[in-house]
Amino acid sequence: MRAGRTTTIGLVLAVAMSVPATGAADPPRCEDLREVAVPGRVMGLPTSGGEVLDARTVAASGPIGEHCRVTGAIHPVDPSAPDIVFELALPSEWNHRALMFGGGGYNGTVPAVEGTLPFGPPGDAGPLASGFATFASDSGHQAAPDHEPTPSLDGSFGVNDEALRNFAGDALKKTRDAAMYLLRQHYRVKPDRSYFAGGSTGGREGLAVAQRWPGDFDGVISAYPAWNAASLDLFFGHMARALAAPEAFLDERDQALLYDSVVRACDGLDGATDGVISDAVGCDFDPKVLRCESGDGEGCLTPAQIEAARAISSPLEFGYPVASGETGYPGFPVLSGANMNAGVLGFGTTAPAEPMPTDAAYGAQFWDQWVRHFVTRDPDFGSLGLDPTRPGPWRERISELTALQDVNEVDLRPFARRGGKLLLVHGTADQLVSHRSTIDYYQRMMSAMGAEAVEDFSRLYLVPGADHANANAAFAAGWDSLGALQRWVEGGHAPHDEVVTDVNPDARQRTRPLCEFPTWPRYDGTGSVDEAGSFSCVD
Structure with a gap:
C-alpha cells in the first residue's frame, strides 16, 4: 500500500x-x-x-x-x-x-x-x-x-x-x-480466501479457472493473457513465414531503425517526450517512409522488410472456421511503440528457417514446436511449410486444438455471482501477446454481460511502454495488483486512482496513473513528467 x-x-x-x-x-x-x-x-x-x-x-x-x-x-x-x-x-x-x-x-x-x-x-x-x-x-x-x-x-x-x-x-x-x-x-x-496470479500462459490460466471453475478462486490477476492460445499460434506461423520470406528479415540494425522512427514520430502525442508512447491508437506511423530508394541502403528498409512489418502489425483472418469460433488474431502494434529490438522476444536475431534457429523470434520457435508436436505430431515436419491460412490436410486437427486451447468463454457471471474479482493488465508494447487481443476479450465480456455487470467485478488496465514480462521495456510496469485485489475482494473497495511505477533500474522510480480502459495517460503540461500527478487519464 x-x-x-x-x-x-x-x-x-x-x-x-x-x-x-x-x-x-x-x-x-x-x-x-x-x-x-x-x-x-x-x-x-x-x-x-x-x-x-x-x-x-x-x-x-x-x-x-x-x-x-x-x-x-x-x-x-x-x-x-x-x-x-x-x-x-x-x-x-x-x-x-x-x-x-x-x-x-x-x-x-x-x-x-x-x-x-x-x-x-x-x-x-x-x-x-x-x-x-x-x-x-x-x-x-x-x-x-x-x-x-x-x-x-x-x-x-x-x-x-x-x-x-x-x-x-x-x-x-x-x-x-x-x-x-x-x-x-x-x-x-x-x-479464508484463495487467489490466482499469472502472466502470458499464466494469464490464460487465470482466465481458464474463472471460466471453468468459478468457485475455486475469489480473485484472479491475469497479466498479458494468451487466452486464445491456438489462434496466437496460428499468428506466430504467419509471422514466422513473413520474416522468413526472401530479403524480409529485419536484423538488429533494421529493428532499431524502425523502433526509433516510431518513437520519434509518436512519442510526443501524449504531451510528454519521454520515450513512452501513451497514445498507441493515435500513432499511425507507416513504415513506407523508411523505404530504400534503391537496394538495401543504410538507414532504410527494403520493400520486403516493410511488407513483413506490415504483416505483423495487421490483423490476420484465418479464412476458414475453427471449433473455438475464433476467426483471426488482431496483430501486434509493432508500429505504435512495441520494442522490437529485444532479441528473441521480438523479431529475433536470425530469420526463421528449417531447422528453426534458437535465436529466431520466440513466436517463430513457439509455432515450430506447436506444428511438430501438437498438430502433425511429426518431430521432423518442417513448420514453415504449413501455411496457417491454408493448412490443407491439417485443418481439422488445427480446429480441434483451437477448441482445446482457446479459452474464450466471456460470460463470467458464475464467477462474478460468487464474489469473484478479475484484474486484467497488459503492456501496449508487448512482443509476444498482443494487447489488442486482451482488449478484444474485455469488449466481448462487455457485450455478453453488459458494461455495468463487468464494471462490478472486473478491470482492464493498459500500461503504455510496458512489454512482455518487463523484458526490455521503455516503461517496466510495477503495481501492487494483489493489494488492490485483496481490498476489492475482502473489503469491497474497488480499485481507484491506481498508480504504476517504472521499475527499470535507471527510471528514477517514475510513476504514471494506471488508467482504466479505454483511457490512457496524457501529460497535463505542468509538473514533472516523472510523476503520476502530472498526467490525466483521457479517452
Whole structure:
C-alpha cells in the first residue's frame, strides 16, 4: 500500500495477514505430510491419485519466513502420460490465504512458489513473504532443462493427449484440489480466501479457472493473457513465414531503425517526450517512409522488410472456421511503440528457417514446436511449410486444438455471482501477446454481460511502454495488483486512482496513473513528467 493512502480496510488486512493459523490442537509438523497420499476422489478431474514426494521445513531467510516446502506428484490416468509435479509452500505464520501461480510459455517447470507476481511492485518480496500459502505446478509435463534457448519452448509433450489436456487447463484443477487437500491436512482449516496470479500462459490460466471453475478462486490477476492460445499460434506461423520470406528479415540494425522512427514520430502525442508512447491508437506511423530508394541502403528498409512489418502489425483472418469460433488474431502494434529490438522476444536475431534457429523470434520457435508436436505430431515436419491460412490436410486437427486451447468463454457471471474479482493488465508494447487481443476479450465480456455487470467485478488496465514480462521495456510496469485485489475482494473497495511505477533500474522510480480502459495517460503540461500527478487519464 502506498504511503499516504492507508485506510481502515488496509489496517484490517495488515492485521489479518499477521495472524497465525488457528484451529489445530498442536502446532502442525511439516514432516507429517510425507506420509500423506492425495486420494483421486478429492480432485475434480480424473487422475490416479497423488503423493507427497518430499516435505521439509525451510528456515526463514530475508523477507521470507519459515515455511514447509512440499513437493508432490499427481499421477495420470494414461500410464504413458507424465505426472503433474507441483510445489506448495506453507508458512508457519499463515495469513489464512492461498495463492496459485500460473506458468509461462509451454510450462514444463514449476514456477517459484517464493516468487513475485507479474508486473509486481518495486521491492515486493512476494506473497509467501506476506504469509500466503503458495502453490504451482509444471502443468503436467517436465521440459528438458537444456532445451535451447529456454525450457519454456519445449513443446514435445504435445504428442500425448492427456499431457496436452493438462497443459490446456486440466492441470489447474487437479493441482488446486491437491494443494487444498494438503493445506487442510497441515493447518486443519481451509483458507479464508484463495487467489490466482499469472502472466502470458499464466494469464490464460487465470482466465481458464474463472471460466471453468468459478468457485475455486475469489480473485484472479491475469497479466498479458494468451487466452486464445491456438489462434496466437496460428499468428506466430504467419509471422514466422513473413520474416522468413526472401530479403524480409529485419536484423538488429533494421529493428532499431524502425523502433526509433516510431518513437520519434509518436512519442510526443501524449504531451510528454519521454520515450513512452501513451497514445498507441493515435500513432499511425507507416513504415513506407523508411523505404530504400534503391537496394538495401543504410538507414532504410527494403520493400520486403516493410511488407513483413506490415504483416505483423495487421490483423490476420484465418479464412476458414475453427471449433473455438475464433476467426483471426488482431496483430501486434509493432508500429505504435512495441520494442522490437529485444532479441528473441521480438523479431529475433536470425530469420526463421528449417531447422528453426534458437535465436529466431520466440513466436517463430513457439509455432515450430506447436506444428511438430501438437498438430502433425511429426518431430521432423518442417513448420514453415504449413501455411496457417491454408493448412490443407491439417485443418481439422488445427480446429480441434483451437477448441482445446482457446479459452474464450466471456460470460463470467458464475464467477462474478460468487464474489469473484478479475484484474486484467497488459503492456501496449508487448512482443509476444498482443494487447489488442486482451482488449478484444474485455469488449466481448462487455457485450455478453453488459458494461455495468463487468464494471462490478472486473478491470482492464493498459500500461503504455510496458512489454512482455518487463523484458526490455521503455516503461517496466510495477503495481501492487494483489493489494488492490485483496481490498476489492475482502473489503469491497474497488480499485481507484491506481498508480504504476517504472521499475527499470535507471527510471528514477517514475510513476504514471494506471488508467482504466479505454483511457490512457496524457501529460497535463505542468509538473514533472516523472510523476503520476502530472498526467490525466483521457479517452
